[in-house]
Each structure stands twice: as structure tokens, then as C-alpha cells.
Amino acid sequence: MRIIIGSDHGGYELKGELAVRLKKEGHEVEDIGCYSKDAVDYPDVAQTLCTRLLKDGYDFGILICGTGIGISIAANKIDGIRAAHLSDAYSAAMAKAHNNANVITLGARTLGVELAWNLVESYMSSSFLGGVHQQRIDKIAKLERR
Numbered sequence: 549m550r551i552i553i554g555s556d557h558g559g560y561e562l563k564g565e566l567a568v569r570l571k572k573e574g575h576e577v578e579d580i581g582c583y584s585k586d587a588v589d590y591p592d593v594a595q596t597l598c599t600r601l602l603k604d605g606y607d608f609g610i611l612i613c614g615t616g617i618g619i620s621i622a623a624n625k626i627d628g629i630r631a632a633h634l635s636d637a638y639s640a641a642m643a644k645a646h647n648n649a650n651v652i653t654l655g656a657r658t659l660g661v662e663l664a665w666n667l668v669e670s671y672m673s674s675s676f677l678g679g680v681h682q683q684r685i686d687k688i689a690k691l692e693r694r
């Protein structure tokens with residue numbers, strides 16, 4: 549898969565760990581930063597990643613901040629982005645199956661590396677079910693255009 553990943557300073561270390569594991573499994577990973585633990589504002593990271601994702605056609609994006617909440621709120625302000633904040637494996641699978649989330653968000657200060665990796669794997673091994681779920685996603689897109 550082609551994956552784009554980004555974080556603020558709170559998610560910098562987890563981002564690096566997940567990128568290494570994804571690459572080891574043969575995925576293409578584009579890291580849009582941040583590139584150090586110096587403080588950056590998570591809305592800027594969300595904007596950069598989501599703009600690139602929509603323009604360059606990645607399979608999905610991963611955004612990480614301290615809790616995963618702020619970066620999720622910011623990403624969901626962008627038309628065309630369906631960002632799912634994940635903390636359990638069932639929701640990770642449903643985020644793909646029912647919501648066709650194109651971004652997942654994770655909290656580096658709330659998840660250990662192994663749980664975060666499990667959530668990424670659960671999302672990636674799930675498939676969008678379409679049908680009534682597509683109808684509901686179409687309704688979300690209409691909310692964007694109000």
C-alpha cells in the first residue's frame with residue numbers, strides 16, 4: 549500500500565516506529581514530518597497530510613499527536629477526509645468496513661507501540677463493505693457542501 553504518515557512533536561517517536569514496521573512489510577511510506585521533538589501545531593500537520601493525500605492518491609493516511617484527538621478534529625474539517633480516531637481493534641476494523649476512513653489518528657501518549665501497531669494492522673486488514681455504508685458516506689459528503 550501507499551501510506552502517508554505525519555505527527556506533531558507528541559507523536560514523533562511513534563510515527564518513526566510505525567513507519568519502520570510498515571516499510572519492513574513492504575509498504576511505501578511517505579513521512580511528511582514533523583522531523584524532531586520541537587513543538588509544532590497539529591492543525592498544520594493535519595492540513596499538510598490531508599492535502600497531499602487527496603491530491604496524490606495515497607491508500608490512506610496516519611496522523612499522530614499526543615492524544616490523537618486534536619489532529620483528528622483538524623483533519624475532519626477538510627472536505628473529503630474521513631478521519632477515525634482509534635483506540636480499540638474492533639473500531640479500527642469498522643473504521644474501514646463501515647466508514648471507509650481515509651485517515652486514522654492515534655494518540656502516542658495514550659497507546660503503547662504494540663497497541664498502536666495492532667490498530668494499524670486491524671484497519672489495514674479490513675475492507676470497505678459498500679452498499680448502505682456508501683449511502684451513509686454520501687450523506688457525510690453532502691454535509692460538507694452545506
Ligand code: RB5
Nearest residue numbers: 558613614615617618619
Ligand atoms: C501537544 O502538546 C498536544 O496538545 C497534542 O499533541 C495533542 O494531544 C492534541 O490533541
